[in-house]
Amino acid sequence: MPKDRLNTMFRGALILSVSSLVAKILSAVYRIPFQNMVGNTGFYVYQQIYPIYGIGMTFALNGFPTFISKLVAEQPDATSKSLVTRRAFHILSGLSLLLFVGLQLGAHWLALRMGDVRLAPIIDAVAWMFLFMPWLATGRGYYQGKFLMGPTAVSQLIEQTVRVGVIIMAAYFGVHRGWDDYHMGTWAMSSAAIAAICSSLIFVSFGLRHLLAPAPRPTHRLPSYRDLTKRFIIEGGTLCLVAAVVILLQLIDSFSVMRGLTRQGMPLDWAKSVKGVYDRGQPLVQLGLVVATSFSATLLPALTHALAKHQLIEFKRHTRAMVHVSLALSTAATVGLVALMPQINRLLFGSTEGTTALRIYVFSILFAALITTYTSVLQSLDQYTAMIIGIIAGLATKVLVNYQMVVHFGINGASLATVLSLAVMFGVMWLGSPEDLRQVLLESGYLIKLVLVSGAMGLVVVFTSREIRALVGLQMANSRGIAGIITLVGVLIGVAVFVVGAVGSRLFTIREWLVLPYGKRLIKSVAKGKEHH
Template structure:
């Protein structure tokens, strides 16, 4: 009888496991779409409104980005874990209502702080023209509880569709409004601050559209009169503490790059003015510096999108206490993340002047952008290590690393800008991320360190990347000399450079046996490349 029951329960567990993996892949795909949209719209925005207009938008963007990180990826992760640990339907709804109430109080306070504190914040940024933009962004705080609880509750039941749909709908509508506003601003000659305020309003329209997706959920949540008795584990104070400790850590680490950008908003423009630049010149150069943001986002998308699909496998191995599977998945996760981030960084640095010209119309600030691109390597490694630590329910180390890195940026960024201009700000971002990585590295379990340092992976990766960079740089330079200056020529040089870089790196990776068979299969087209390699060796 027991054997029959066990046998009958096996298909059910299999379906749940398959549903969880499919849901994770759906969520990863939606996140990829959102990230790509979020990176690409900045390019036409900068081309339409110029460096100063881009500066105005980017000064306030980190405030929006942090709020959306809380509502989209930070708090929903914590809430989903909270809901998943509860078996009774009535208790789930009661807990969800309490979390919603706690977040509503927090969001109300945050809205008041941003809306009424906008003059103080804008003054601290060195530009009081930003006041209306900050006040528009403050409205995002009011949508955060509804979005976070709706997404978190659905994910806790392993239903990723509402989160995926709301994420894509929000980004598509927001980006569409921003591009339309930028076109109107350019054609109607709006002042840059009016353009910025209307562009930021796209976030509010996007949030409303995303919240509409969860209307059926809230109708069900508040349409039921539950009389469930909650245990002490779900007291108001206990939930608030867990939201602050666990949820807060997840949120802050998800917004690590945005926190560093927020420090830039308060220090770069002011530092440039202190160094002797005019207000107009400082705003324009800060806009040039902000060109790095879409490049970094695209680099991180490449570096983390494929490795993120391995996290459910790692969590399953950890829950099953299968040590060999844990180590294998850890190694694959870290190798893929490091290799993709190092390759993307090297390619961006080698081709930076051409990429800058192609995307933004000039080569101004190429050195600062190339330096900034080094942060892709550290940011992707930090993201990967933090995801692993979260799978192990370790939060304190991540929080310590985050505080150390942000503190380093906050303490030294202003003086670095005064002394070295926007190059100094780029170096401080890289150094701050390096500080975070070192803290995580020193405090992480031995198996996480061995996943990177074990074997000859680092040496092989260094050789493959160096050969790729030299060959790509040489061909790009020769082609640039032949074609001459101009944006059209730069497009051709960039396309050829990317193709040459990819082919060279893949060839070197196969020749040096950089990846294991399992790691190749994780990458797109990896199975086909392995077949080619086997055929070549047999011949």
């Protein structure tokens, strides 16, 4: 690959990584004020339908654009790139129309299967976003295939900003005008279509030039619609499946948690509130995953470059760094959240309801981060079999056990089923990986060191929070203000203990420290300390 093209690719990857990071943070953070405004039942109404939106955005933002960019990059000239994009648009238009009509006609049936027929208008509202999926996916995929990530990054930020703005406005008007939760939920979910319209505007000139203008004469033989459709199903479908793993687990929850709670004998209104409490775990897991995967993801361009240059030793080193950093950060985030969960729950959501379920649920961060990292490496190696089998096995596990676990253990059971399914998913993926990739987790006593450092951090944080609560007294300890102070102090002490433990146990190599924020400064400080001694 020419040096200029390589530099463009790296710059593009950086732009897209930053915009994705901002979008993910926005997507996680807005749910906290939203839940505070609308309460547990209002949050339940929104979260029941959110996975349908999430799947649509995975199609439009990650899965299909990545596949289309590959199709575009394969073409030998500008005319062929334009024509193959047009064919991709036609195929996706057929798919989006099927999904739109299916959701519109099946809204009542789906709501019934979710255990709440009043959700049907909200399903109707979210269906409209699928009509914009072909335009967004082909626009993003076309530019990414030409190594131009700017349009994708801008459209992604516009989409999230507009959507979050509409959701918060819907919650505000819902509260101040006395709307019921379902009316508010319908307006909140309409944000998906409104945001899709706004982000589609970025691709108007692209669409007029490549999708709606008269088609130019082909200069080379193009793949047939039949072959393209087959590739969309197999390759594009795999990419969508990988990107939507956590959302698909949430979709299974939408169809089974409410029904399981009512089967227990819980009154319907109470079950809605309890499901809303369970849904608090999703923004916490999202934020944890942002922390756990964002820094290790900075190694992806270097990983791709090493593979392209056939530098296998460098590739293995970058892979090792990605896995170690991702696992360490996800473990630290998980242990920290478990230790501070009562305070975090009170600070963010105003009560400690569901603390046990949330403590179990956040273990998802650990396995989801590993799945994300391993799928990135396996995709770069073009090894999809282990990924697909792992994801199917994990989803099947969730489908098979979720309902019964909710019936027997309530939302604690739903949390356990989620963690179990992700563990199965990663276990199958790990067993099906190349030998070198399997050994990364086991070398140099890495896991033992990580368990000891994380365990020490967790114990210190729990002890500190208990001491602060004892110091201020029971009445003050139950206020959101004190919960905030305990959380802040706990995070600072936890980070300090983890860093000291990681340095002392030599958990990371120098290469791995450099991936982390302030890692370079820390290495210099440690080196100076050794010189003085």
